[in-house]
Each structure stands twice: as C-alpha cells, then as structure tokens.
Amino acid sequence: MSRIILRLKALFFRAVISFFTFFDLYLSHPLPQRVSFTKRIKSTVSSIPGSFDLLFYTPPHYTKSQTPNTQKHPLLINFHSGGFVIGHARDDARWATAVTSQTSGVVVSVNYRLAPEHPFPIGIEDCVSAVLWLWRHADEYNLDISKTAFSGFSAGGNFAYTVAIRLHEELARMKDEGTLEDVETGRLVHLVVFYGSTEYQLTRDEKDASNPNLIPVIPKFLFRLFDESYLPPKPERRSPLLSPGIAPDQLLEDALPPSLVMINCGGDQLLAEAERFKKRLVGLGKKVNGYIVEGVGHGWDKTPTFKKGNAKRDQAYRVAVDSLQEPWA
Known part of the structure; x- marks a missing residue:
C-alpha cells in the first residue's frame, strides 16, 4: 500500500477514534x-526533526512555585495506545486521574509523532527525547526524577x-561522547x-491462534494499517x-527497572506473548506484579460507559496505582 493511501486511511481512523474517545472522556x-x-x-534524539506535545496532569496540591520547602513530585511518563498510528496523549486521562488522585505523582503523557508519517523508530525516539527533556527541566517543574x-x-x-x-542506549552513547554531564540523570524505578x-x-x-479464548476487538484491516x-x-x-520479548537477557537486566506491573486481557491476541515475557522477566530477577483481567478483549478500559462505570477498569487501575507506592516511597 502506498504511503499516501496509508496516510489518508490513518487520518480517517484518527478522526473516528477521536469521536469515540469523546464519549469516554466527556460523556462517561x-x-x-x-x-x-x-x-x-x-x-532531540530522532534524526528526523520535529516537535510534539507533553500533557501534564498534576495532583491537587501541585505548584510550580520555587521555594526551599516546595514539594518534589514523583514522575510518571505515559505512552498512549493506537497501534503507533492513531490515538492521542489525552486518551489516558482516566489513568492519569487515578494516579494524581491517589498519589503525589505528576503524570506526563507524551503525544509522540505517529506513523505512517513517522514510522519506526521515530515515536520511540520522541519518547526518549521527552524523558531527557523532563530530566533537564525537573527543578522547573518540581519533579523528583530519582x-x-x-x-x-x-x-x-x-x-x-x-x-x-532506547534510553539505556542513548545514555551509554552520551557517556561515551562525554555529553552526559549536560543532563541531570534520573532513575527509572518502575x-x-x-x-x-x-x-x-x-x-x-x-498471535490470534495463541489464545483459545480470543475476543476479537480490532478488525484485521486495521491491524494491517x-x-x-x-x-x-x-x-x-x-x-x-x-520485540523486547526476545531481547538479550543482559540488555533486559540493564535497561528495565527492578519492578513492573503487567495488566493483561484474558481475550487478547497479545496475552500469550505478554505472559511469556512476564515469566522471563521474573527469571531475570525482576519483581513483576499484576494479573489477567478475564472475560475482556484488547483495550477494554477505553470503552465509553456513560453512567454505568467500569468496575474491572477501576480495579485494574487501583492495582497499577498501588504498584507505584513502593518504588515512589
């Protein structure tokens, strides 16, 4: 499929998904x-010049004022869904709300550049650029980047x-080139x-065949796009x-933090590979918590509920927020 056709289709489906997201974020x-x-x-990391937005979600007591007693806030950097082609950083507002209402953390959702205009690995490089920028400006935004x-x-x-x-690789490159002192280095803890x-x-x-309890959610033509x-x-x-699931052991040991939480869907085509990866990370000494949400398909938490609510989503978000308590202590 030509890049022009891909872009036209991407623009169409971005409009469609924003329509449904409106019902979730503004009417549910x-x-x-x-x-x-x-x-x-x-x-700054990508070889393809460009800009993108960072969306800040702050807890009620947050302030940008600079005084000796101003509180420093843990930092959660979020990356939205959408197959690298659709979606927006604001789509995860409910997750950000769960974090800011139950912790002192600041959530920054990255509106990285999308394919097909910006294919692999540009989105990853945008997100690494976001991490480095936030670390450089931590004092300005009262962030505890440790x-x-x-x-x-x-x-x-x-x-x-x-x-x-990719962040691990970039920091190693900067160290080799003697430019690492230009960045106040934070610590990825979770x-x-x-x-x-x-x-x-x-x-x-x-992937479909790997899950006998598959609940199809995304049509094949959209996966193809x-x-x-x-x-x-x-x-x-x-x-x-x-494919981090098949990355070398040493790279995973060095690049990933000591603790993770993984929330997977029982009816998802990604379930088997995610659970394999979980088992592998545990074998490498990582502390991996989380669970499988049974009876749901991929992206179940993004469905508009209007006044009904979503008990499974609320429980999953609680588990995820609770997992932040220890590394943020």
Whole structure:
C-alpha cells in the first residue's frame, strides 16, 4: 500500500477514534481530570526533526512555585495506545486521574509523532527525547526524577519497554561522547504496562491462534494499517526496540527497572506473548506484579460507559496505582 493511501486511511481512523474517545472522556461519568498544562518540545534524539506535545496532569496540591520547602513530585511518563498510528496523549486521562488522585505523582503523557508519517523508530525516539527533556527541566517543574516511572497501553505498553531500552542506549552513547554531564540523570524505578505487545516477529494470525479464548476487538484491516504504517521489513522486527520479548537477557537486566506491573486481557491476541515475557522477566530477577483481567478483549478500559462505570477498569487501575507506592516511597 502506498504511503499516501496509508496516510489518508490513518487520518480517517484518527478522526473516528477521536469521536469515540469523546464519549469516554466527556460523556462517561465520573469525568476524568483535564490536562493541567501542555508543553511543546523538540525531538532531540530522532534524526528526523520535529516537535510534539507533553500533557501534564498534576495532583491537587501541585505548584510550580520555587521555594526551599516546595514539594518534589514523583514522575510518571505515559505512552498512549493506537497501534503507533492513531490515538492521542489525552486518551489516558482516566489513568492519569487515578494516579494524581491517589498519589503525589505528576503524570506526563507524551503525544509522540505517529506513523505512517513517522514510522519506526521515530515515536520511540520522541519518547526518549521527552524523558531527557523532563530530566533537564525537573527543578522547573518540581519533579523528583530519582522516582521516574513509565506507563503505557497496547502500543504504548510496547513503548514502556522499548523506550527504556532506547534510553539505556542513548545514555551509554552520551557517556561515551562525554555529553552526559549536560543532563541531570534520573532513575527509572518502575514500569506499568497494560496489554503491551512484545513480539513483532510473530504474525497477527500466529498471535490470534495463541489464545483459545480470543475476543476479537480490532478488525484485521486495521491491524494491517498499523503494521504497514509503522513496522520495518520483517528481518528487522526482531529488534529489541520492536520485540523486547526476545531481547538479550543482559540488555533486559540493564535497561528495565527492578519492578513492573503487567495488566493483561484474558481475550487478547497479545496475552500469550505478554505472559511469556512476564515469566522471563521474573527469571531475570525482576519483581513483576499484576494479573489477567478475564472475560475482556484488547483495550477494554477505553470503552465509553456513560453512567454505568467500569468496575474491572477501576480495579485494574487501583492495582497499577498501588504498584507505584513502593518504588515512589
């Protein structure tokens, strides 16, 4: 499929998904927190110049004032879903609200550039640029970057892993070049991953066949749009920046933080690969909590509920927020 056709289809489905997101974020109660403020920054890691937005969600007692007694806040950097092609950083407002209402953390959701206009690995590099920018400006925003965590949903869950890996590589490069002193280095202490993809060397049919309890949610033509827009040629799909599930042990030990929480869907095509990865990380000495939400398909927490609420979503978010308490203590 030509890049022009891919872009036209992507634009169409971005409009469609924003329509449904409107019902979730503006018509389903209780309403989530609105964005506190936005900052546009440049991508410094990518070889493709460009800019993107950071959406800040802050707890009620947050202030940007600079006094000796001003509280420093733990930092959660979030990566949204959408197959790397659709979606927006504001889509995870409910998750951000759960964090800011139950912790002192600041959530920054990254509106990284999307494929097909910006295919692999530009989105990952934008997110690494966001991390480095936030670390550089931590004092300005009263952030405790020694307590940095990542979160992500679906494609953003993949980014939670791959941004950690790419960040590890970038910091090593900067150290070798003697430029690391220009960055106040934070510490990645935790990952929160909701139904993240981990093995792109597998076909979609293989992923479907791996779950006997599959609940189809995303049509195949949309998967085809995602994959043709974002993915590189097949031989390159074993890259740790696409398939962290098959990355070398040493890289995972060095790049990923000591603790994670993984919330997976019982009816998801990604369940088997996510659970394999969970078992592998435990074997590498990582502390991995979380559970499988039974009876739901991929992206179940993003469905508009209007006045009905979503008990499974609330429980999953509680578990995820609770997982932040220890690394943020």
